[in-house]
Amino acid sequence: AQSVTQPDIHITVSEGASLELRCNYSYGATPYLFWYVQSPGQGLQLLLKYFSGDTLVQGIKGFEAEFKRSQSSFNLRKPSVHWSDAAEYFCAVVYNNDMRFGAGTRLTVKP
Amino acid sequence: EPEVTQTPSHQVTQMGQEVILRCVPISNHLYFYWYRQILGQKVEFLVSFYNNEISEKSEIFDDQFSVERPDGSNFTLKIRSTKLEDSAMYFCASSEPAEFYGYTFGSGTRLTVV
Numbered sequence: 001a002q003s004v005t006q007p008d009i010h011i012t013v014s015e016g017a018s019l020e021l022r023c024n025y026s027y028g029a030t031p032y033l034f035w036y037v038q039s040p041g042q043g044l045q046l047l048l049k050y051f052s053g054d055t056l057v058q059g060i061k062g063f064e065a066e067f068k069r070s071q072s073s074f075n076l077r078k079p080s081v082h083w084s085d086a087a088e089y090f091c092a093v094v095y096n097n098d099m100r101f102g103a104g105t106r107l108t109v110k111p
Numbered sequence: 112e113p114e115v116t117q118t119p120s121h122q123v124t125q126m127g128q129e130v131i132l133r134c135v136p137i138s139n140h141l142y143f144y145w146y147r148q149i150l151g152q153k154v155e156f157l158v159s160f161y162n163n164e165i166s167e168k169s170e171i172f173d174d175q176f177s178v179e180r181p182d183g184s185n186f187t188l189k190i191r192s193t194k195l196e197d198s199a200m201y202f203c204a205s206s207e208p209a210e211f212y213g214y215t216f217g218s219g220t221r222l223t224v225v
Binding site for chain 2: 034036041043044046049092094098099100101103104
């Protein structure tokens, strides 16, 4: 079955530390891939997206993600986390023009 | 930058009442979507709409739900007889088919059923 998996429900990192949020998908072909961030009570903000080409994509707020076809992964990274990055992060895929979301990873940032 | 606009931002309704959530997609977009997010849970697909008809719907989108594009600009989600478990954030999104750049989401309508 086609799915998007975010294995980590909750991650805690210290401010200034590096971050990697995992996302795996299972689709027959390479879908379009996205990362969204959601602050409490807010909407979905697009961080970055991958359609084709360079497998390392840069997004807003210093985030980047790398598409690895062999691992069916699209992990989100940030070299140095800021307290304002605390939020819920959703990986999403679009396949045949329909978007599906992972369950989300909640990021807590320790001072 | 073009936006998807949703109104109201928050709606409180009594159980059993009908509600209509409104969305104004980006003007040159032709695909429209509704998603739901129950508090603390994942974002779930409800329905997609293209060419004045539903193109796909999820198991959640049962007979109490309906969508409509009553004019050239609005896209509505109607919930006929609301239940407590319909309380959620509802997101509208739109996309253009000719060249896919991704979805643009509205800021959501928080529906509270009491």
